Amino acid sequence: MMKQSQITYWCHEVIRSQAKKGGVYIDATMGNGNDTLMLCELAGEVGEVFAFDIQEQAVEATRILLEKHEVTTKYHLILDGHENMDNYVQWGSVDAICFNFGYLPGGDHEIATKPSTSIVAIQKGLELLKAGGMMSLCVYSGGDTGFEEKDCILNYLKELPSKQYTVIVNQYFNRGNNPPMPIFIFKK
Secondary structure (H helix, E strand, C coil): HHHHHCHHHHHHHHHHCCCCCCCCECCCCCCCHHHHHHHHHHCCCCCHHHHECCCCHHHHHHHHHHCCCCCCCEEEEEEHHHHHHCCCCCCCCCCCEEECCEEECCCCCCCEHHHHHHHHHHHHHHHHHHEEEEEEEEEEEECCECCCHHHHHHHHHHHHCCCCCCECCCCCCCCCCCCEEEEEEEEC
16 A cells, blocks of 8 residues: 555645644644654654643553654653643644544554544644644544544534634545545634
8 A cells, every 4th residue: 555545644744734843733642652753743843742642551652652763842741631632732822733533553442532522622622723723633433433433523523613614524435444534624
């Protein structure tokens, strides 16, 4: 498979092309740290990254990845749910936010994001974004996680006021087996 067709590669490229370098970024679902690492590269020496996860395994994997890459960006690995990100980050200060909805790759499939906390996290994330900021959402559904979260997210996003946000929902058109759905939100 070509690298460019992987959802994470595509989302990273869109973020790099749109987000201001040296800004403030949030990885709302830390996972194994790949989004955190990309955001740290974007932040450079002057920016700042906040990364959230509810699993100690994710925090530890991310810490190891950042140390391996000798990241010098100011970053915060926070063992807390993404629905609480507003307790750590100032409203209207964030340039870009990354989400991956589902479960930690290689982790316990019983521990996955939930519609109730995910919608709250998206709502708070939109308030944390600066005007001109963006949010990337990778929505994994089917299999272990089902479709409830995907449906809730799409229903919520459809109601966002178009004068304040541009929402772009993408899909893999010729792939079976419930492929992930990349979504981008731009705050006007």
